[in-house]
Amino acid sequence: xxxxxxxxxxxxxxxxxxxxxxxxxxxWRTFENGLGPAWEAVTTPxxxxxxxxxxxxxxxxxxxxxxxxxxxxxxxxxxxFPGKALMxxxxxxxxxxxxxxxGLALILVYGNDGWFGGWLTEQGIQVIFSYPGMILATIFVSxxxxxxxxxxVLREIGTEQEQAASTLGSTWWQTFWRVTLPSIRWGLTYGxxxxxxxxxxxxxxxSVVSGKLSGETETATLFVEQRFHQFDLTGAYAxxxxxxxxxxxxxxxxxxxxxxxxx
Amino acid sequence: xxxxxxxxxxxxxxxxxxxxxRDVSITVPEGSLTALLGPSGSGKSTLLRVIAxxxxxxxxxxxxxxxDATRMRPQDRGVGFVxxxxxxxxxxxxxxxxxxxxxxxxxEKNQTRDRVHELLDLVHLNGFADRYxxxxxxxxxxxxALARALAVEPKVMLLDEPFGALDARVRKDLRIWLRRxxxxxxxxxxxxxxxxxxxxxxxxxxxxxxxxxxxxIGKPRDLYEEPANEFVMSFIGPVNRMxxxxxxxxxIEVMLEPNGTSKEAQVDRIVHLGxxxxxxxxxxxxxxxxxxxxxxxxxxxxxxxxxxxxxxxxEARVFDPGDRKAPDDGxxxxxxx
Numbered sequence: 291x292x293x294x295x296x297x298x299x300x301x302x303x304x305x306x307x308x309x310x311x312x313x314x315x316x317x318w319r320t321f322e323n324g325l326g327p328a329w330e331a332v333t334t335p336x337x338x339x340x341x342x343x344x345x346x347x348x349x350x351x352x353x354x355x356x357x358x359x360x361x362x363x364x365x366x367x368x369x370x371f372p373g374k375a376l377m378x379x380x381x382x383x384x385x386x387x388x389x390x391x392x393g394l395a396l397i398l399v400y401g402n403d404g405w406f407g408g409w410l411t412e413q414g415i416q417v418i419f420s421y422p423g424m425i426l427a428t429i430f431v432s433x434x435x436x437x438x439x440x441x442x443v444l445r446e447i448g449t450e451q452e453q454a455a456s457t458l459g460s461t462w463w464q465t466f467w468r469v470t471l472p473s474i475r476w477g478l479t480y481g482x483x484x485x486x487x488x489x490x491x492x493x494x495x496x497s498v499v500s501g502k503l504s505g506e507t508e509t510a511t512l513f514v515e516q517r518f519h520q521f522d523l524t525g526a527y528a529x530x531x532x533x534x535x536x537x538x539x540x541x542x543x544x545x546x547x548x549x550x551x552x553x
Numbered sequence: 554x555x556x557x558x559x560x561x562x563x564x565x566x567x568x569x570x571x572x573x574x575r576d577v578s579i580t581v582p583e584g585s586l587t588a589l590l591g592p593s594g595s596g597k598s599t600l601l602r603v604i605a606x607x608x609x610x611x612x613x614x615x616x617x618x619x620x621d622a623t624r625m626r627p628q629d630r631g632v633g634f635v636x637x638x639x640x641x642x643x644x645x646x647x648x649x650x651x652x653x654x655x656x657x658x659x660x661e662k663n664q665t666r667d668r669v670h671e672l673l674d675l676v677h678l679n680g681f682a683d684r685y686x687x688x689x690x691x692x693x694x695x696x697x698a699l700a701r702a703l704a705v706e707p708k709v710m711l712l713d714e715p716f717g718a719l720d721a722r723v724r725k726d727l728r729i730w731l732r733r734x735x736x737x738x739x740x741x742x743x744x745x746x747x748x749x750x751x752x753x754x755x756x757x758x759x760x761x762x763x764x765x766x767x768x769x770i771g772k773p774r775d776l777y778e779e780p781a782n783e784f785v786m787s788f789i790g791p792v793n794r795m796x797x798x799x800x801x802x803x804x805i806e807v808m809l810e811p812n813g814t815s816k817e818a819q820v821d822r823i824v825h826l827g828x829x830x831x832x833x834x835x836x837x838x839x840x841x842x843x844x845x846x847x848x849x850x851x852x853x854x855x856x857x858x859x860x861x862x863x864x865x866x867x868e869a870r871v872f873d874p875g876d877r878k879a880p881d882d883g884x885x886x887x888x889x890x
Contacts, residue, residue, distance in 0.1 A: 447643075456607075456627040457606075457630075457634040458653050458654035458704075459654050464657060469642060472645075
């Protein structure tokens, strides 16, 4: 009994010191001077634009990563081809590489002096210091989640249900919609939620490729940094709170999904 | 002559360096119930999957109802397939599992519902329509899988070790049930099993397979009484080896006094299995075997272990020495019981 209590104390103490206390302090500092100043700080046109930018990144990057994540997972689990181990390792690259490095790498490819940056500029498409680059960066950092959540589920369900569907007259596409997708839906949901949370919080890579143009290419995380550097602590904390709430909403929805699965 | 349900012509299939099927040809008469029997690794499941289109043969042809199906996709072959581990759609109710093929074919709703209820009746699962597969027992899941395959009125039914994952009691019940079902539905059926008792109990024709080859095709009784080689004899029913000869245990006579060609033997063990009594013995030259007696015969002899008796083979068979080796899996031979 005592051991169990001690174990619980260690786990909760660790979480409190490292997670709850700092986040809680941010909340406290935000509303230190009441709701008014905080509300004003996050409703300026600049702030609103930054939140919309973040949402925009999520709305574009997450669906793309979902579709390609499922395809990649299917290929990894169901196909055998040379270089598969390499591909499997490459999926985890965004986990291994610092977002700043990812941002710099994108500049090397798409920047004006990059591989196809020059050509793209001639076509009138600007990638770096613009939305396409920011979306690319967001996609890059949130890419592994769907694949990593779906692969084990696909392994577990095996191929027999799909074979049964095909003997019952189902085409590949029908089998995918009616059998495969419903079977992986929980893993997929989990992956989408994690990818969303990651995309919401992305800072490093986007910071490098965006150019941080206030009111233009500034996302919520960049806005927080910008406010902080301008000594507008209330603004920085208030925007942080909004970001945290968005992420919390996503995580809560995941827990909701999880409890639905158990029942 | 009966019409042909399935014809397999010279099919070979390899997986990497393992040859699963070697130039296999079989004919399954329309409306019959045929068993593919063999030890694991004999190619029987691969042959079934080739017929279903779940595997592509390296060479050879598959004809279903006289039509060349070799290059057809599984969904176009009109086959029903039942898997050993049910392959139930776990996220669908029993109703939706059975209705799957009908929904794919975009049947009218009322028609689908009536057909599903008809099938639920047939497989004795009324009242289970709204359950999920996880709420069913193994036997019920397999009956659901059968109903699901039957729903689309396949030209042939293919069952891959359908009772392999079930316990002994349920297995026996289900195979009686399967035979009755076949009498009702009369669809050409091929099922794979490694259990020769199951094959003999259920089927009208047995294809005995070993190492990718067909050893013999025939009616259960013909295989038992006229086995083509050592392998078939020892796989279909129990067998004793006496020198070069093979004898069924029930063809061994146990006597208390020497008589003509009888051989002296020592009783090692007596196993009482109800009506049947097994007498295990060792011959003078160290060869072991067992005789199958009825309880009455055994009672009359009043045998005890360690006792010296005289055994004589009634009907023994000698095969060409060039023939295949007997299966080494002793358990499967004794499973006959």
